[in-house]
Amino acid sequence: MNGKDLACSLATCIVSLTASAYEKPQVCTLHTNWTFCQVGDTLWSEAKVPGTIHQDLLNHNRIPNPFYGMNEEAVQWVENEDWMYRTSFVVNEHQLSRDAAVLEMDGLDTYADVYLNGALILHADNMFVGHKIQVKPVLRKGVNHLLVRFRSAVKEVLPQLATNGFEYPASNDHSPWRTSVYTRKAPYSYGWDWGIRLATCGIWRPVRLVFSDVARIEDYYVCQKSVSANRAEVDNRLEINNVTSRTVTALLKVNYHYSANDTKEISKRIELRPGENTVSLPASIDNPHLWMPNGWGEPSLYKFTASVTVDGAEIARQEREVGLRTIRVVMDDDEYGKSFYFVVNGRPMFAKGANFIPDDALLPNVTPQRYKRIFEDVKAANMNMLRVWGGGIYEDDNFYSEADRNGILIWQDFMFACSTYPHDPLFIKRVETEAEYNIKRLRGHASLAMWCGNNEIYEGMRYWGWKRKYTAETFAEMERGYDVLFRQLLPKMVERLDSSRFYMHSSPYEANWGRPDSWKIADSHNWGTWHGRKPFESFDSSIPRFMSEYGFQAFPEMKTIRTFAEEKDFELESPVMNAHQKADIGNALIKQTMGLYYKVPARFEDMVYVGLVLQGHGMRHGMEAHRRNRPYCMGSLFWQLNDSWPVVSWSAIDYYGNWKALMYQSKRAFAPILINAIREDNNLCVYLISDELHDRDDVSITVELMDFDGKTHSRWTCNGRLTANSSLLFMKKPVGEWLGKQDAASSLLHLTLKAKNGATLADNVYYFAYPKDQKLPEASIETSVKRRGDEIEMTLKTDRLARDIFIEVPVQGVRFTDNFFDLLPGQRKTIVITSTEGLSLKDFTFRLHQLGGVR
Template sequence: ACGLFYCCSMACAQSNDNSEVLTLHSGWEFSQVGTELWRTAEVPGTVHQDLIQHNLLPNPFYGTNEQKIQWVENEDWEYRTAFTVTAEQLKRDDARLTFEGLDTYADVYLNGALLLKADNMFVGYTIPVKEYLRPGENLLHIYFHSPIRQTLPQYASNGFNYPADNDHHEKHLSVFSRKAPYSYGWDWGIRMVTSGVWRPVTLRFYDAASISDYHVKQLSLTDRAAQLSNELEINNILSRPIQAEIKIQASLEGKQASAVSRTVTLQPGVNRIEIPTEILSPVRWMPNGWGTPALYDFSAQIVTEGNIVAEQSHRIGLRTVCLVNEKDADGESFYFEVNGVPMFAKGANYIPQDALLPNVTAERYRTLFRDIKEANMNVVRVWGGGVYEDDRFYDLADENGILVWQDFMFACTPYPSDPTFLKRVEQEACYNIRRLRNHPSLAMWCGNNEILEALKYWGYQKKYTPEIYQGMLAGYDKLFRELLPAKVKELDADRFYVHSSPYLANWGRPESWGIGDSHNWGVWYGQKPFESLDTDLPRFMSEFGFQSFPEMKTIAAFASPEDYQIESEVMNAHQKSSIGNHLIRTYMERDYIVPEKFEDFVYVGLVLQGQGIRHGLEAHRRNRPYCMGTLYWQLNDSWPVVSWSGIDYYGNWKALHYQAKRAFAPLHINPICQNDTLCVYLLSDCLDAMEKLTLEMKLTNFAGKKAGKTVVLPSLSLPANTSQCVYRTPLNALFSPAKHPLADDLRRCFMQLTLKDKSGRTVAETVHFFEKTKELLLPETNITCKMKQTDGRCELTLLSPALAKDLFIEVPLQGARFSDNFFDLLPGERKTVVITSPQIKKGEALPVRLRHIRQTYN
């Protein structure tokens, strides 16, 4: 069971109770132990941020500065502040000090008393402190032990080095600490092993009683009614029983949906109370693309002697979500069913947005979810090598209709399983399950990332003795088959738990594709062509990806022009995959003419990544219902780096994110050539069937002239939630008799496909090329560009007499948003693109550069 000491510190809405909260974020100082030099500090924050602020560390993201910051992890650090408490406040019945996040080994002292020895970054601590407080000034002091030196004795007595190869240190110490694994380095990550008060600190004064946990548990849901249980954990602070009225209210968009109250006797200490509620004609929470993610506002109040002494609020979505994981004729299914309807999962894997977590602002969270929603995603996976995210992350997932696949924080290596370690994990699981379980976006729990696959297929049997290897297997079962599922069953029984991702599959074993979720690294590490994604088909693709450099303005943020070479020291410092640059070039040679200039190589690499991953996304959607989900690796970056991301550290969309948006459109046309036959699929994630659709397929050459037959398919029907092949024809039947042989025709033209509804409105369109880009006879062309500019907005109108393939619009503003980018500008097409950024000013010229593939040939 989970003790109150690790109780949830829920982010509460504004309340009307008479508790009083002090936010302890000002007046902090820090010092390197042994120096007695105290400097101002930011809380929440990390020691790295404070050192940077005082110019005691260089910008860790620039050049090769990563090497210059490694000393910080080996030192102990102290933080201190003073705060004032009044005599009136001390008359309150209780006072509790809450740390929502201490990173990681921290001794907390208040007025000379040791309150806490923290040892887990992933839990919050709430401590009764009234007896330690005094009127006037109070001194809070935190001693952070080096996470490296703290765990060296464990390493020394362990007898072997764990295979945590992403830990960029000869001694793999990361496994011993419950601390964000990625901070020790990763194959896309800087090593920055942080310490500090990384989440808020508050002091709350209470009278009579407090709510330590409030869970709105959905018992049943029909169109007629939702049956709910309000499960409260209430702490009676007093030494005697007290009479209290508990009021539960629920509203939707300001209109009351339910209200109930109950009078109870609260015994001293912890009281667990359940109060049923019914909501008639419930409005369901729906995922992005299927409807509105309706959220009810629930509140629980405790009233004693006419005073509201405690209140807690949550936003609750009424919906059913289950993971259907059942044996069938093809193996074993793996898909989400939402409100009774199978849902094709479209999304990506998320890593922490910053190597320095307190840098992530509310605006960055909002922008991220805007990016997710605009790309037509409905699922995001919180990967197990980072952190359990901030409350704002899950709030935004709720509000935007994005389902969250939530890993526990274990990735890519076996972990210890001794009693002390298991106790820490139990506390962590309890804290985070309780913290997150009210969110309607939370779809499932997953024990770890790739650890079962590692144990089975990564060669540990040969690397370690039989005794050590068997100990790893036994430890896996203790952690992921026993402890974590037991905590999920105890605290969040209605949510699905799977012990590892991938569920079974190893990308080198085709027989595993039919079972559960898969990680396909045959593309990239296995050097398989992108076309292999058409046949290496899983039931659910939870990871696959391909790297690219970020665009030049991001490279310019960490490198100088003299570093603009693929294998320069600085570029290699920002390329953490040892084979990364080689693989980018290898794949580029297959599909593109490899440019000589560095800037052109970066641009073509972005196009390569976007087109390659789009090929996979379309293959997965095309093969539903056998395959029912695709989450590419990875959504975002934690620093400016060469990586698999679709959005770089500064919020710039790479070509990948634009291509994902296109491939994930609710209604999508997917043409593909199979054995010299053109097949055209219509893909729908819409809940309603569509009738009387018209599909037009027009062949045009690169100069804009008709190149063959125009095919029109009228009166098409498209069932809801399906993939359907609506057209097949041999390639040679498409072209009119011409001067050129078929192969030459294929190099000179494209097909424009347009789908219209019964009213004539275009509902989907795409462009298809019949050859790899390097085989196309792309024309030189001059693009005209007209600009209209106001504060925050620039409108471009583009026109080209001939095809401009994969047109990239560049502006030197980090995070600028484009209504479209990395698109084919078709001959004679007048295309409007809107660029938005707070940095755009009316009357100030915005430098715009247009780049397309043919220009890289010169």
């Protein structure tokens, strides 16, 4: 090689080294090699991260299964102890040469000191906040040691309780010491009227060590400035941290596309000063694909990618899935009181859905697969909204991403519920940090529809007797604290960080405990059918502007009960059943209300079945009353969608993922097109309710009067128009004209709505009498079962009316295309049954229940 060739070779090498001097971030997940130990002990055992102390103790058989029998009491000692977690990891010389090393801890529950190589690097005191700690100065080449010491969340705040002078009204805190309000930790973990008390601690969300050069993207937010069908204007807002001590010139690029063949790119040169830099890069999208809620169209998502390049090397990148839409909450004074409804992409939307609680008492059990299944269920049940209730957690990113992909709007509470809270400077600072962290984390999601300050605290202060319980001075201080937290701090945070979204200080907005006029004002919680012991028909007169909570309990089905109880426990008021019933009036009220509508069975298993039927039909009555009264009422979110452990509760889906009758009835009540027949005084009125965005001309309803043996006695047909996004009275006659000379106890109306092309749009059945007064036959149901790929296909046919058929299959989490349904005489129905575990036809067993077979 001559001199010229050598010079060229050296030059090439120098250019190559310059081009590759910076690297992309290296993310090292620190989830292995963890052990745990009780403080004061020397026994270190293998731990799982993310996880909780209860899960680790359970894995080592050091506590019994807290969900079984009455074991909840046997594990309460855990919350009073301090615990340590430790791991070690290796760092090489090249990693140490990078410009920055950041330890990211997404969730520590709750009071924790974090030590790395002998240095205290973090003092954590809020379960709801993630942490990013610059650790390069304390890292070592070779083995590094990381230790997290958790202090008992109960003991930590006992001095606050002792010096406060009064006890907060946190009645759901199932302990002699109501300490939960002092700690920024999931309130439900201290117990609730459906929840087990497992006041956990642990590393409950992921841990990472991230090495990077020059700069990190700390936050990327695609802010939607304006969106219409013709054009969307967005602002790509980034917080970029220059981790060096010098100003750096960088190229910021943003790529965005709806499909792979329409990618667009914008870019600009930026100067990054040492430390935090805020950068803005606007973009326009013509004729955007709008994100639509479930039932209205596709929840279209664009992919946005922001990258930072320095000296030709990409040093940072973040991606976002963005749904372009407008969501507005209308809460205006009107002739009735104060409206409350959501307008999505310019159209008023009737909100159909439920309240969501944490899906497990042991949060790391909730996997991305479980979130995916939840939203598959929610979508299948024709819902378009979930309310994340304020006594749980700000859910994992996967929750909101699944909501985005499935077109489900999210009403997001801040995590405060059913008690007043402190408002001292340190507490306020913790809440401010928590609000900033979670607002910034969640604001980019298309599904996020609104923020709400708390659950039921305003109502509690006005109508739950708190004012009588405390001195005037103490209660006045509580009121000041309420204003500081929910009328000043949180709305200020939302305005600063997420100004396009609606904020409401509390739900319900206007306390409605026993005040009929309050139904006219914004959102309401109706607990008349539970705490008020009212019949389900009370839903017809207690019509709110928006119903954000209402509910009635039922046991889970027997296969779930058998996971926590034995045959000897199968009594309504057995100790084990009461341990899994956290509502004081629960089991007795279920039986009492059952007696209004059904013959109360003697056998426990039959009572469980009839209780499921009762909950489903009773709650459906409320859903239909709300939809029927639109646009005065514009939302129906029942309590509650899910369970956090196997329990008797208000849920529609039990802990193991089994749909109760309530979930099937909500699917029917929330159908895009609904026929609702309801008795009003002496008339039977037939309403047509549509959530579709287009009118349907020339529809017809056919109504058949038939007896339970299948004989048709009369038939009516009425033609008309189905108006989009509305509820209209379609037919009205005195009840006697519908029934004629037939026996109300053995007759029904079968109503069918058809389009002009003959396609069935909806059908329904109306009964003239309560089930307890009906002459229900025990129908002979013919069944045939065959395998179809990985599914089981079951076909049923009956000679006479079979009410509320329940197909019971002894496999947890099985899905049915339908269940808890009525089968009319001569009708044939095919059900498809699936399981994530797969179903074998050879081993497939089932049992049929029908209301006529219960004695």
